[in-house]
Amino acid sequence: MSERTAAIARFLAGAGWPAAEVTPLAADASFRRYLRIRRNGKNAVLMDAPPAHEDVRPFLRVARHLCALGLSAPAILAADEADGLLLLEDLGDDTFTRLLAAGADEAALYRMAVDVLLHLHRLPATAAVPAGLPPYDRQRLLDEALLLVDWFLPAATGRPAAAVARADYIAAWDAVLAEPLAQPTTLVLRDFHVDNLMRVGGRSGIAACGLLDFQDAVTGPAAYDLMSLLEDARRDVAAPLRDEMLVRYLEGAAPPDRGGFLRSFAILAAQRHAKVIGIFTRLDRRDGKPGYLSHIPRVWRLLTAAVQDPVLTDVRRWLDRHIVPDLRGAPEPAPRSSVTAASR
DSSP: OOHHHHHHHHHHHHTTOTTOEEEEEEEOSSSOEEEEEEETTEEEEEEEOOTTTOOOHHHHHHHHHHHHTTOBOOOEEEEETTTTEEEEOOOOSOBHHHHHHTTOOHHHHHHHHHHHHHHHHTSOHHHHSOTTOOBOOHHHHHHHHTHIIIIIHHHHHSSOOOHHHHHHHHHHHHTTTHHHHTSOEEEEOSOOSGGGEEEOTTOOGGGGEEEOOOTTOEEEETHHHHHHHHSOSSSOOOHHHHHHHHHHHHHHHOOSOHHHHHHHHHHHHHHHHHHHHHHHHHHHHTTSOGGGGGGHHHHHHHHHHHTTSGGGHHHHHHHHHHSOGGGOSOOOOOOHHHHHHHHO
16 A cells, blocks of 8 residues: 555545545546545545645635535535645536536536626625635736747747747737736636536536636636636637627626726637647646647637737737747647656
């Protein structure tokens, strides 16, 4: 028995789940993994987040806050913060992704997700945002956008970005980030998309929508999570559905500056797509996870469409100059030997 396996066994025994059946449930792009725990006809989920790489405290803070707001984050059954182990309520297997693949009503699921955001965004920021949450500020947004330049561009061209090109990229983003940062702020879950949403049996209304993977939540512009839902890196969202959900949100939230909201939506979409292209490349190059590369062509299509908004003219011109259309696809997977060396 490995040291980590023994730690998990001790944690489960202390939480009242000794000798439970443990089966893998899911892994993600981080160092976290999830296990389904079964004992005496009951289920729970174990989050195993090695403390050398992960901190479970943000997840705990946001999960408890969401539950207090009447939303369906997993209830916390037991926690060992120092050892990075959480025992969570099992919300089932019905992620939106699986339901959509099985032919579920797409519009109904997206309406449920939009209604969760409306519930959250109608609250005053003082009620919506838990204490101690970091801001989605200029530096964080800029650092994320730079992942495109620092990871994808070298992978696509075989050389790092020139210093002057990198400086011009920063300047192009600096010129537009003031717009979303001037918008009213709320709780931003950051990875609000169909992989992290569930339909929870036995619940109705917004409580029927289970929420996962929100440990990176910040306080920031309300447009971000709606954009994350409708500009999905992992699946195509048809324009009529996207437009319907955008209208549903705008009519329900009635943002005081509708034009500013829509410009912020476009800016944040481009920023997120640039970030995601960089992250998916980094997952291959640094972490040996090439499976995410298959999504990059879709994300490039989304980024190319987003920068057509006039507010993003400078960003579009930079991309046209430095990443020509022939480069806007998935780079070749890194050789395993180079991945191993880079990960040490």
